[in-house]
Amino acid sequence: GIQVEQSPPDLILQEGANSTLRCNFSDSVNNLQWFHQNPWGQLINLFYIPSGTKQNGRLSATTVATERYSLLYISSSQTTDSGVYFCAVTVSGNTPLVFGKGTRLSVIA
């Protein structure tokens, strides 16, 4: 099956810093999503981005499907950004999301 690798596994930032999270996948995908799991366990949709670039406030994401990677940018980080960021992909129209192991982000005031 498809492999989804996220890096770095852990990241500690000072409040106000910027960061880039990476997601590599081993096969062509037709769906890619980024999620934020907050400290209470909720999975929050950030981006649905099988290709191209999207921005939502301080967050933006880029997927280069031909090179099999996606990047999540967080600018001017805040303590509320802390949690685990997951990348998840589907390989074909009938398959469920396959998740990476996540990047655990801690933002320190």
Next chain:
Amino acid sequence: DSGVTQTPKHLITATGQRVTLRCSPRSGDLSVYWYQQSLDQGLQFLIQYYNGEERAKGNILERFSAQQFPDLHSELNLSSLELGDSALYFCASSVRQGQTEAFFGQGTRLTVV
């Protein structure tokens, strides 16, 4: 609020018991997925239903079963519970299978004691 509703939010039960987790998908979504997240683990796919029919199975134990009802809500049944079944169980829904955005419920935190 994702629009996906899971009940209960928390469940504590003893080993050997059976529990049922419930999921109501977003209005209009036909596909329902169940995932398990054990402590410090990633999200593992269990099973998927589309418009009442089972469409895909992941690493779901034989002690676990699920179904999707005509009103599209889904239930995940966990039986002969073991300590290792303690986890966060998520339900997700999407309009169609795979190629559309999936939204997750708040999860049910199951603790087996």
